[in-house]
Amino acid sequence: MSQASNTSMISIQGISKQYGDFHALQHVNLEIAKGEFVVLLGASGCGKSTLLNLVTGFDRSTAGRIVVNDREVTKVDPHCGMVFQQYALFPWLTVLDNVAFGLKMKGVSRAERHNVAQRFIEMVGLKGFEHKYPNTLSGGMRQRVSIARVLANDPDVILLDEPFAALDAMTRQVLQDELLQIYEKSKKTIIFITHSIDEALLLSTRMIIMSARPGRVVTDIRNDLPMPRNADVQLSPRYNELKSQIWGTVQSEVMRSLQATSH
Structure with missing residues (x-):
């Protein structure tokens, strides 16, 4: 796995986003180093896609600022490339x-x-x-x-919003492997959204778990699983330890989200 440098490629500083009375994001702070492969996980509606749209400049935050490669994002930024579902x-x-x-x-x-x-x-x-x-x-x-x-x-940064969600399991696995190879060759900084913990563990160098709405960073986990990340890695004790840790956090946030929508 490529080692990220200490240079900050993306700086997300105190970002909040409201749509009228709807609070999508609340005071999100995140530093992403050049060359990191960061995966965002969290319950549906926790603001993951909203955050990506703010990084690209498709949308503007209500509060805070985002800096990509030392440039504050004020409009659609050609230095960010987006891959949609x-x-x-x-x-x-x-x-x-x-x-x-x-x-x-x-x-x-x-x-x-x-x-x-x-x-x-x-x-x-x-x-x-x-x-x-x-x-x-x-x-x-x-x-x-x-x-x-x-x-x-x-682009300096590649953003992927659940790009493999609509694909069958075998195609998804093939493209996961290819994306890792592309990451190794290109050394790009990547932010990837998924609902799959297994996908996050297979791809990332770092995993960010977001809270139920309004979205905030609740857990920031460094992925120390060795490469190559094949079936053997998925059977390892460390893989299961990380998966259990992530699932516990995501499950509690999903429950909070369901409780919030039922009231």
Whole structure:
């Protein structure tokens, strides 16, 4: 696993977010070092996606500030690349042109952007599919295109909002392995949202558990499981110890969330 440097890539300082009387986030403080793979866990509605939207600049906080690579986020930040659960691809463009789209918007020449796109298409295992259209691809392949497009734009930070949730278990496992390999090659700083404790343990260098609404950081766990994280790791005592610790915290927050909505 790549070792993160001590340089802070993302600084989340006293962030709160309200929508009218609805409190989504409350005084969230989080420092994420360059090269970390941070997974956000928590009950539905705890503000995980809201926090990612604030980091990218899709939304503005009610209080606090966010700094990405020494730049305060005040609008949509091109230095953050987002991969959504749904495949946000242009159906009229080929795989190659979808991956190259951001570079085209930056004015990169056709030859250069296609060279860059080709490199990342191969990195996500889609060589030979460059001239296919999204509607001819499986869900897992479309998500690989989405990841390749983000990588081609060379952002400082990659944000993934439950990117594998809609996939079958086998495809999900394959893409988890590929994402870890991409992380090793790219050395990018990653924030990844999931509801799966197993997915968090397999992917992360660090896990942040958020409280029931309004969302706050309740537990910050360093993932010290050895690599490679295969089936053997999942049978280890340390894996089960971490899983039990996380489940205990998440379960109590889910119960708090259910109790809050029932009143």
